[in-house]
Amino acid sequence: MRINLLHAHGSPTLYFYYRDRCRCVTCGGARKEYDRRYRVEHSEHLREQSRQYYAKNREDRKAASREYHAAHEAECHERARIYRETHAEQVSEQKRQWYLRNRDAVDERHRAYDEENKDRMDAWWAKYRAANRERIAANNRRYAAKNRERYNAHARNRIAKKREVGGSHTHEDIAAQYARQRGKCFWRAANSECAVSLKSGYHVDHVVPLSKGGSNGPENLVLSCPTCNCSKQATHPMDWAGVLF
Numbered sequence: 001m002r003i004n005l006l007h008a009h010g011s012p013t014l015y016f017y018y019r020d021r022c023r024c025v026t027c028g029g030a031r032k033e034y035d036r037r038y039r040v041e042h043s044e045h046l047r048e049q050s051r052q053y054y055a056k057n058r059e060d061r062k063a064a065s066r067e068y069h070a071a072h073e074a075e076c077h078e079r080a081r082i083y084r085e086t087h088a089e090q091v092s093e094q095k096r097q098w099y100l101r102n103r104d105a106v107d108e109r110h111r112a113y114d115e116e117n118k119d120r121m122d123a124w125w126a127k128y129r130a131a132n133r134e135r136i137a138a139n140n141r142r143y144a145a146k147n148r149e150r151y152n153a154h155a156r157n158r159i160a161k162k163r164e165v166g167g168s169h170t171h172e173d174i175a176a177q178y179a180r181q182r183g184k185c186f187w188r189a190a191n192s193e194c195a196v197s198l199k200s201g202y203h204v205d206h207v208v209p210l211s212k213g214g215s216n217g218p219e220n221l222v223l224s225c226p227t228c229n230c231s232k233q234a235t236h237p238m239d240w241a242g243v244l245f
Helices: 025-041 043-056 058-071 073-086 088-101 103-116 118-131 133-146 148-162 171-180 226-232
Strands: 203-206 221-224
Touching: 025 043, 043 058, 058 073, 073 088, 088 103, 103 118, 118 133, 133 148, 148 171, 171 221, 203 226, 221 226
Parallel strands: none
Antiparallel strands: 203 221
């Protein structure tokens, strides 16, 4: 009867697992399972070791990586493409998290590049908008539906910029104003008998209208019910005060 020594515990071969450990299938499987559990139980420790090692050998690792990619460019591109396709959600989340950690640096780099290449970027965006009008419009509609307050704040800032009016605000400023007004119309909140809730909808009103020199900053914004805002329109608050009461 023939015995496969590689499947027998303690097989007399010249190869061993790690330090003189048996190379048989049973011992090899046990060792792999132990290594797997160790990586799971000590994942943070192993990641910290990797970070420290990379920090100490950053330049050497970068040089080695560049040399490898230069020698295996096609293979690396194909492997990266396959990974992106099979891990699309994971890659997208990793990119999002990286951007959140490095947002300021990325935005500053983009601003600097746009300023240095203004004519080139303007021409590129004009060409892109002309070729993707429907796609851009659809994306804008989806974004506006999901981010109504942010979109509205951007629209108001854009209008003010076109009119060359100073000041700007964000959707966070509007949320803070809503909290200060406790969800009540600014123009009627003082009168408890006529107080109107804004839960069903509100307008962002410039106290001093833009047409009369008012700012687009949060200091000149209040939230009003549609009735008050449509009644006031571009009237100065001192001329309009008390009209409804």
